[in-house]
Amino acid sequence: xxxxxxxxxxxxxxxxxxxxxxxxxxxxxxxxxxxxxxxxxxxxxxxxxxxxxxxxxxxxxxxxxxxxxxxxxxxxxxxxxxxxxxxxxxxxxxxxxxxxxxxxxxxxxxxxxxxxxxxxxxxxxxxxxxxxxxxxxxxxxxxxxxxxxxxxxxxxxxxxxxxxxxxxxxxxxxxxxxxxxxxxxxxxxxxxxxxxxxxxxxxxxxxxxxxxxx
Numbered sequence: 001x002x003x004x005x006x007x008x009x010x011x012x013x014x015x016x017x018x019x020x021x022x023x024x025x026x027x028x029x030x031x032x033x034x035x036x037x038x039x040x041x042x043x044x045x046x047x048x049x050x051x052x053x054x055x056x057x058x059x060x061x062x063x064x065x066x067x068x069x070x071x072x073x074x075x076x077x078x079x080x081x082x083x084x085x086x087x088x089x090x091x092x093x094x095x096x097x098x099x100x101x102x103x104x105x106x107x108x109x110x111x112x113x114x115x116x117x118x119x120x121x122x123x124x125x126x127x128x129x130x131x132x133x134x135x136x137x138x139x140x141x142x143x144x145x146x147x148x149x150x151x152x153x154x155x156x157x158x159x160x161x162x163x164x165x166x167x168x169x170x171x172x173x174x175x176x177x178x179x180x181x182x183x184x185x186x187x188x189x190x191x192x193x194x195x196x197x198x199x200x201x202x203x204x205x206x207x208x209x210x211x212x213x214x
Contacts, residue, residue, distance in 0.1 A: 001050060003039035011039045011052065012061065027052070027059045027068035035084075036070065043089040045097060053086035053099065082107050082118055090138035090146065092160065098146060100135030106148065119158070119165075130156045131167045139186035141194065149183030149196070157213075168213060179204050 002013040002022075010024035027036055035055035045051050052059040057072030058081065073081045081099070088100035097109040105120030121130045130148065137149035148156040153170025155178055171177035181201030188194050194206040194213070206213050 001042060001044075003042045003052065005038050005040055007034060007038040007055070009037070011037045011054070011059070012042060012050070025061065025066065025068075027061070027070065040087045041089045043091060043097075045089075045091050051089060051097075053089050055085055057081055057084045057086065058099075080107075080116060082116075082120075087136055088138040088149075090140060092140050092146065093144050094160075098138050100138050100148065102134045102136075105130050105133045106135055106138075129165065131169065136182050136199075137184055137186055139188075139194075141188050142192075147186055147194065149186060151182050153178045153180040155183060178206075 002015055004011055004013070010026040013022045013024050015022055036057075036059060038055045039052045039059075040055070041053040043051050048063050050061040050063065052061060057070060060069045060071070061067075071080065073084045081101075082105075083101040083103040085102045086099055087102050088098075090098040092098065095111060097111070099107045099109065101107070105118065108117040108119065109115075110117070119130055121133045130150065131154040132150040132152070134151040135148055136151065139147040139149070141147060144160060146158040146160070148158065150156065155168045156165055157168070158165045168178050170180040172180070179196065179198055179201050181198035183196050184199050185197035186194060189205075192207065196204040196206065198204065
C-alpha cells in the first residue's frame with residue numbers, strides 16, 4: 001500500500017507486484033486539493049483496516065468493502081483527536097495507537113480502555129512534555145521505546161515501562177549529536193543502530209553506548 005501526500009491525486013494505492021500495476025482509492029473524490037486526500041502515513045490497524053493520517057484528521061479504509069469513513073477533531077471535541085493535522089502513526093507492542101500531529105504533539109489511543117491520552121510540549125503536561133509539538137515521525141525500537149522525530153534537530157524518546165521521556169537535540173558544537181534537519185523516518189538495523197531519514201539532510205545512523213545515543 002502506498003500513500004500520496006499531494007492532495008490532488010487519489011490518496012492511497014494498492015500495488016500488485018505480479019502485474020506491476022496499481023489500483024487507486026480516494027476518500028474525497030468530490031474535493032480536489034482536499035486536505036483529506038493528503039495522506040502523510042498509513043497503518044493497518046486492526047487487521048483488514050487501513051488508518052490514514054491526513055491533513056484533516058483520520059480516514060479509515062475497509063479493505064474488504066473498499067469504503068472510507070472519517071474522524072476529525074471538530075466531530076469529537078475533547079473525546080478524540082486533539083488536532084486534525086496528522087503526520088505519523090505507530091502501533092506499539094501493547095496494541096496502543098500513537099498519532100503524531102503538527103500542532104498539539106501526540107494523541108495516544110488505548111483500545112482496551114477506549115480512551116485517549118496526550119503528550120505535548122507544555123508546562124501543564126510535565127509527565128509527557130515533548131521538545132516540540134511538531135511530530136514528523138514515530139518509531140518503536142526493540143526495547144519497546146517510542147522514538148518521536150521532531151522539527152529542527154530534535155527528538156523525544158518515551159519509555160512506556162518507566163513512563164519517562166528523554167530528549168535529544170542538535171548541538172552545532174558536537175558532530176555526534178542529532179542532525180539539524182527534520183526527521184521524517186526511522187528504523188533499526190540488525191546491529192541495533194537507529195537509522196534516521198531526514199528532510200533535505202540525507203540519512204544518519206545512531207548507536208547507543210553507555211546509555212547514551214549519539
